[in-house]
Amino acid sequence: MRLYLLALNPTDSVTEGFLPAAARLGLDVTVLTDQPDAHRRASADRTSPDVEVLECDVRDFRAVVTRVSTHPRTPGETFAVFTNSDHLQTQAALAAAYFGLPGKDWRATLRCKDKAEMRRRLAAEGLDTVWSAELTEPAPLDAPYPCVVKPREGVASEDVVLVDGPEELVRQSKEILARRPGTVLVVEEYLPGELYTLETLGDGHVRHVLGGFHTELSPPPYFVEERLTFVPAHPEPVVDQVLAQLDALGVGFGACHTEFVVHAGRARIIEVNYRAIGDQCDLLLARLLDIPLFEHILRTHLGEPLPAGLGARRDGAARLDYPCADRAGTLTEAPAATELTVDGVHLTYRPLRAVGERHDLYRTNRDYLGVLRATGTDQGTVDRVSADFLTSRHWEIQP
Known part of the structure; x- marks a missing residue:
């Protein structure tokens, strides 16, 4: 079976998550992208070296349909269309619908991507008026x-x-x-309250709640996510409120990452990203829950039903930290990639900016210098070990 994966720039979710998962599932993969050279470089040392990369104007669903229609396939070869890109969900949904393949409802992907339309839909359904x-x-x-x-x-x-x-x-x-x-x-x-996420996975009939995160932001007026702490289970009334809003938007197929605030017991959606959570949180989730998360997501797009139970571990604790640049300039000193275990906490640090690179200050996740993933079984220990790691490392930016 062939998987057509739509992508813009290479991401950790694709290169470390979905492509290795596709290889484990035995899929032939064709990446359709408007940045083919970047994907070929990213695939140089990947575990799935036979990935085919083709140039395509993936922002135009008509170009995607044409590329898939004209791509040589063996007689009787079945295929699927998938993307984990925020920007390409509607294009992938329309292409899947054109070929009669499993996929998301393009109207739901559009409601999620268009933040104004999302507000109108929730208000029309009587669920929230902003x-x-x-x-x-x-x-x-x-x-x-x-x-x-x-x-x-x-x-x-x-x-x-x-x-x-x-x-x-x-x-x-x-x-x-x-x-x-x-x-x-x-x-x-502005919607007041603590910021959280809800991570869900569905096949159109069964929907699993994987848990979520508590998100700590930079000081206003900006909203840079600096730390996410895993929440195994939000209060049931909160989950019910969020799921009702997702139902109103038509969300229920594949992975979904929803950001919401809770204030005085009321859950109000900030935005819906109709794909798996990014910035290496999905890689952490797969390890923490000890499930083949990326394979499950792909299987829904292959037309396979999700199991009634995922068998996820529920005794885990985790957090992610994102050391951020606080000024424009050249990164002159930074820790290297590291993987170690301290007091039962598994730490994975990955740099996101190379020493010698110069950048402006963006006030977004493009300011991230690296990401620290920490998993264990006790949140207090996870927090202590993470803090110790960060304070013992040094990042230096020169003008």
């Missing part, structure tokens, strides 16, 4: 300040900022639109 407006040019708004301004189809806290009034809104939206010509911005009321 004040919001859309901007195509800088303009003052009579809004319930403070408000959050962000790209309507953005990801990773990119150009997401808290504004205190109309003048600040005009200034920030002007800066964002200068960086992103033609972008539509969403301005919406």
Whole structure:
């Protein structure tokens, strides 16, 4: 069976998660991407060296359909279409629907990707009403300040900022639109509360809740995720509220990563990423739960039902830390990749920026210098060992 995997830039989720899983499932893989050279470089030392990489304008579902239709296959060879990219879910869903393959409902992927449409849908279903407006040019708004301004189809806290009034809104939206010509911005009321995630996996009939994370953010006005601590089970009323909102959006197939806040017992969605959680959290989840997570996700797109029980471990504790650049400049000193076990806690550190690289300050996850994954069975020990590791390492940025 052949898997057509749609991708933009290479990601850890694909190179360390889905491609090795596809190899273990015995799938022939064709990566369709607008960045073929980057994927060929990334695949040089991967465990699945026979991955085929083809250039394709993957942002256009028509180009995807044409590429799949014209790609040589052996007689009777079956195939599937899949992506873990935020930006390509609707294209993959439309291509899968065109060929009559298992996949997500393209209307649901569109509702999740388009943050304004998500708000309209939840309000129409009577589940949550959030004040919001859309901007195509800088303009003052009579809004319930403070408000959050962000790209309507953005990801990773990119150009997401808290504004205190109309003048600040005009200034920030002007800066964002200068960086992103033609972008539509969403301005919406700020939702107070602690930030969490819910990770789910479904096949359209069975839905498993894998747990979630408590997310710690950088100080306002920005929203950079600096630490995530695993939450084995959110309170049942909170989970019920989030799942009801996902049902209203039509979410239920494959992996889904939902961000929400809880305030006074009320769960309110911030955004829905209709794919597996990224930034190496999915790699941590697979290890922590001790399940073939990436294989399960792929199997749903192959048309296989999920088991009634995943057999996931429920005694785990974990957290992820993201050392961040606090200024623009060149990284002159940083720890190397490390894997070790301390007091029963397994630590995996991976650098995300090479020594010698120069970068601006982005106020997003592009400021991450590395990621530390820690798994164990006692949260206090996980926290202590993680903190000790970070304080004993040094990152130096020179102007």
